[in-house]
Amino acid sequence: MEVITTGCIVAPRGFQAGTTYCGIKITKDSLDLGIIFSEYPATGAALFTTNQIYAAPVRISKKIIKKGRVRAFVMNSGNANACTGEQGYKDAAEMVRIAARCLKISEDELLVASTGIIGRLLPMDKIAAGIQTAANSLGSTQEHGNAMARAIMTTDTKQKAVAVRLKINKKNVTIGGITKGAGMIAPNLATTLCFLTTDVSMPAMLLNECLRNSAESSFNRITIDGHMSTNDTIAIIANGASGVTITEKNSDLLIFQQGLDYVTSTLAKAIVMDGEGATKFVQIDVISARSRNEAARIARSIADSPLVKTALNGEDPNWGRIVSAAGYAGVELDESKVTLFINNILIFAKGMPTQCDLNALSRSMKDRNITIRLELGLGNYNDTVWTCDLSHEYVTINAEYHT
Amino acid sequence: MEVITTGCIVAPRGFQAGTTYCGIKITKDSLDLGIIFSEYPATGAALFTTNQIYAAPVRISKKIIKKGRVRAFVMNSGNANACTGEQGYKDAAEMVRIAARCLKISEDELLVASTGIIGRLLPMDKIAAGIQTAANSLGSTQEHGNAMARAIMTTDTKQKAVAVRLKINKKNVTIGGITKGAGMIAPNLATTLCFLTTDVSMPAMLLNECLRNSAESSFNRITIDGHMSTNDTIAIIANGASGVTITEKNSDLLIFQQGLDYVTSTLAKAIVMDGEGATKFVQIDVISARSRNEAARIARSIADSPLVKTALNGEDPNWGRIVSAAGYAGVELDESKVTLFINNILIFAKGMPTQCDLNALSRSMKDRNITIRLELGLGNYNDTVWTCDLSHEYVTINAEYHT
Numbered sequence: 105m106e107v108i109t110t111g112c113i114v115a116p117r118g119f120q121a122g123t124t125y126c127g128i129k130i131t132k133d134s135l136d137l138g139i140i141f142s143e144y145p146a147t148g149a150a151l152f153t154t155n156q157i158y159a160a161p162v163r164i165s166k167k168i169i170k171k172g173r174v175r176a177f178v179m180n181s182g183n184a185n186a187c188t189g190e191q192g193y194k195d196a197a198e199m200v201r202i203a204a205r206c207l208k209i210s211e212d213e214l215l216v217a218s219t220g221i222i223g224r225l226l227p228m229d230k231i232a233a234g235i236q237t238a239a240n241s242l243g244s245t246q247e248h249g250n251a252m253a254r255a256i257m258t259t260d261t262k263q264k265a266v267a268v269r270l271k272i273n274k275k276n277v278t279i280g281g282i283t284k285g286a287g288m289i290a291p292n293l294a295t296t297l298c299f300l301t302t303d304v305s306m307p308a309m310l311l312n313e314c315l316r317n318s319a320e321s322s323f324n325r326i327t328i329d330g331h332m333s334t335n336d337t338i339a340i341i342a343n344g345a346s347g348v349t350i351t352e353k354n355s356d357l358l359i360f361q362q363g364l365d366y367v368t369s370t371l372a373k374a375i376v377m378d379g380e381g382a383t384k385f386v387q388i389d390v391i392s393a394r395s396r397n398e399a400a401r402i403a404r405s406i407a408d409s410p411l412v413k414t415a416l417n418g419e420d421p422n423w424g425r426i427v428s429a430a431g432y433a434g435v436e437l438d439e440s441k442v443t444l445f446i447n448n449i450l451i452f453a454k455g456m457p458t459q460c461d462l463n464a465l466s467r468s469m470k471d472r473n474i475t476i477r478l479e480l481g482l483g484n485y486n487d488t489v490w491t492c493d494l495s496h497e498y499v500t501i502n503a504e505y506h507t
Numbered sequence: 508m509e510v511i512t513t514g515c516i517v518a519p520r521g522f523q524a525g526t527t528y529c530g531i532k533i534t535k536d537s538l539d540l541g542i543i544f545s546e547y548p549a550t551g552a553a554l555f556t557t558n559q560i561y562a563a564p565v566r567i568s569k570k571i572i573k574k575g576r577v578r579a580f581v582m583n584s585g586n587a588n589a590c591t592g593e594q595g596y597k598d599a600a601e602m603v604r605i606a607a608r609c610l611k612i613s614e615d616e617l618l619v620a621s622t623g624i625i626g627r628l629l630p631m632d633k634i635a636a637g638i639q640t641a642a643n644s645l646g647s648t649q650e651h652g653n654a655m656a657r658a659i660m661t662t663d664t665k666q667k668a669v670a671v672r673l674k675i676n677k678k679n680v681t682i683g684g685i686t687k688g689a690g691m692i693a694p695n696l697a698t699t700l701c702f703l704t705t706d707v708s709m710p711a712m713l714l715n716e717c718l719r720n721s722a723e724s725s726f727n728r729i730t731i732d733g734h735m736s737t738n739d740t741i742a743i744i745a746n747g748a749s750g751v752t753i754t755e756k757n758s759d760l761l762i763f764q765q766g767l768d769y770v771t772s773t774l775a776k777a778i779v780m781d782g783e784g785a786t787k788f789v790q791i792d793v794i795s796a797r798s799r800n801e802a803a804r805i806a807r808s809i810a811d812s813p814l815v816k817t818a819l820n821g822e823d824p825n826w827g828r829i830v831s832a833a834g835y836a837g838v839e840l841d842e843s844k845v846t847l848f849i850n851n852i853l854i855f856a857k858g859m860p861t862q863c864d865l866n867a868l869s870r871s872m873k874d875r876n877i878t879i880r881l882e883l884g885l886g887n888y889n890d891t892v893w894t895c896d897l898s899h900e901y902v903t904i905n906a907e908y909h910t
Binding site: 157184188222411412415418423424437439457499 | 557560589591626627735818820827828835842859902905
């Protein structure tokens with residue numbers, strides 16, 4: 105498996121990207137509109153936020169994806185088109201219509217996504233012009249791909265893109281992806297915006313299953329602030345341009361799934377590492393729970409505790425906060441069976457603090473990567489969550505992000 | 508109803524308090540141990556944390572309260588005696604034994620509570636000496652009461668105490684209370700430490716019912732960081748020294764309940780106002796839900812969202828964060844029925860942003876008190892939660908609170 109780090113979204117054959125600054129974002133010349141286009145008819149799959157309040161583009165894309173045929177994504181950043189009522193719905197539908205016309209494809213082959221501030225109507229004149237400009241600028245160079253990764257950013261400080269090249273039946277298959285964070289990240293099905301492209305050919309049903317599997321082990325494992333967005337969308341287009349077709353669950357599919365897993369988990373981890381104000385990347389493993397669900401609830405309870413997150417920020421092994429956060433996850437526990445490791449150092453063993461070297465532990469927490477391993481001693485199920493710390497910078501970004 | 512603001516916990520007749528600095532806290536001369544004592548035999552009731560990981564003193568006090576007879580509380584601050592295994596349990600039992608001996612009462616008439624850092628064994632030599640000193644210093648002056656309020660503080664910046672004097676059957680009845688915050692505050696039955704005294708006489712069962720009612724409308728309505736503590740205890744002693752006895756649900760009980768409600772809600776609000784780093788006091792009303800439980804889940808989802816809390820800190824009417832936090836509470840919503848007011852200004856009406864004066868709204872958010880009213884349009888149930896904002900100061904306090 106070869107990893108590609110530039111031009112990623114257009115690395116698979118037969119894909120183009122086009123972007124522009126159309127004036128939605130306040131910062132001038134900051135790309136805020138983009139199109140990803142397959143030169144060939146293609147299948148598609150998508151997962152969406154489970155927030156009960158979801159944006160107009162999600163409402164539209166949920167409908168379109170049902171047919172399983174997708175050739176393009178059109179998206180804007182700077183405005184989420186969420187909480188915008190019927191006008192918002194009409195605007196999202198209009199984005200689809202304009203893009204379909206510019207790309208000369210059917211309106212039901214195109215997904216739409218938006219990200220940014222909630223509760224403002226889209227500036228449709230700017231967007232209409234922007235879609236035209238982006239469509240006119242479509243291309244397959246690395247710069248086209250990199251610009252697309254930048255166009256979906258909001259408070260992200262870095263673009264997040266990766267691609268992998270796989271050998272399937274001696275042919276090259278490529279999977280590319282871009283994503284954006286960096287706040288409103290909480291695990292539940294799709295999280296944040298993520299666009300994926302591949303030149304394999306695959307029926308939409310099977311593609312959907314692969315995407316779901318990959319999301320489960322990547323985007324559903326991350327949380328930054330526990331606040332689930334109204335706009336989360338993860339979508340993939342498979343256009344068959346590699347000449348490789350996968351139609352059943354065989355060893356080819358396994359290779360493809362592993363490649364897709366690599367792309368989505370790399371992107372998901374990149375979101376956490378670029379979490380708003382994040383200074384730490386924290387892996388939380390909850391071990392020996394009665395069920396996967398109970399393990400997950402405890403892992404997320406720990407990950408979302410502001411007291412745990414601030415202790416991590418302070419590089420302080422305040423493990424009482426970790427154990428007590430596990431205790432209020434709504435899962436029955438036996439304290440005398442609970443064991444905790446931080447950075448592989450045993451600090452709490454079956455309900456009792458150990459005599460571990462706290463200074464050594466504190467020093468180890470100065471590292472950017474921190475691991476928390478909580479063993480419950482109740483069953484055979486585990487779960488893992490990736491998160492970051494809570495810093496002054498998070499407060500600054502979110503208290504000063506003025507509407 | 509007369510409100511008393513000094514010496515509160517010893518304002519009811521027949522109560523004494525004694526405190527000392529015994530060396531648990533690092534800050535010298537900062538009171539860290541206290542005893543509240545009834546001169547007469549009394550009934551008692553208590554509510555405890557529902558965290559699955561609960562401290563040794565909670566384990567002991569849960570047993571003792573079953574008999575419903577309580578004459579004294581003994582407590583320390585600076586060390587929670589939580590996650591301390593069997594030795595912690597023995598130490599909490601030893602605190603009861605020493606205090607009972609010093610006070611010359613039975614060991615099953617005494618509740619024990621601890622608050623502070625988790626996972627450290629108590630310095631029992633210091634505590635043994637401290638209990639003796641506190642017992643020797645028992646008294647009923649205002650200074651005794653005020654010192655007791657200070658002795659339970661941890662990161663609190665202010666002491667939190669109140670008492671009320673009521674007329675029942677032309678006799679004076681007094682209810683006094685003290686509490687402490689200021690982090691690890693999340694609603695679920697008892698929250699934080701709160702000790703209450705009254706000179707009414709009441710059977711333990713009825714007293715327990717009154718306490719539960721009051722907690723429901725006070726301590727269960729507050730959240731600071733959603734992190735439920737291992738040590739939360741709310742307890743009351745009723746010693747009958749006023750000569751007033753209430754044994755059934757009559758108008759006398761109603762007067763008493765109102766008085767107790769006033770004391771507990773004043774104390775609960777004081778915790779929020781003194782929340783770690785808090786600059787805002789925020790009331791969140793969720794209206795017209797299908798059930799009280801659904802209203803409560805949405806109110807808490809909003810209150811615990813770091814994005815909502817930082818927007819409040821920034822005095823920014825970023826109402827999209829409020830509506831989207833409602834959307835991920837796990838309650839089915841109809842966006843086209845959702846209406847939002849901030850500080851009584853209508854900003855989102857049945858799924859559409861209004862043309863309200865955002866500048867006026869921003870200005871109104873400079874006030875310390877902020878109200879958020881979310882109408883769901885689904886049913887007839889409401890709930891209210893009180894919370895605070897998330898500030899730089901919160902991060903400073905909790906990142907620098909070193910173990």
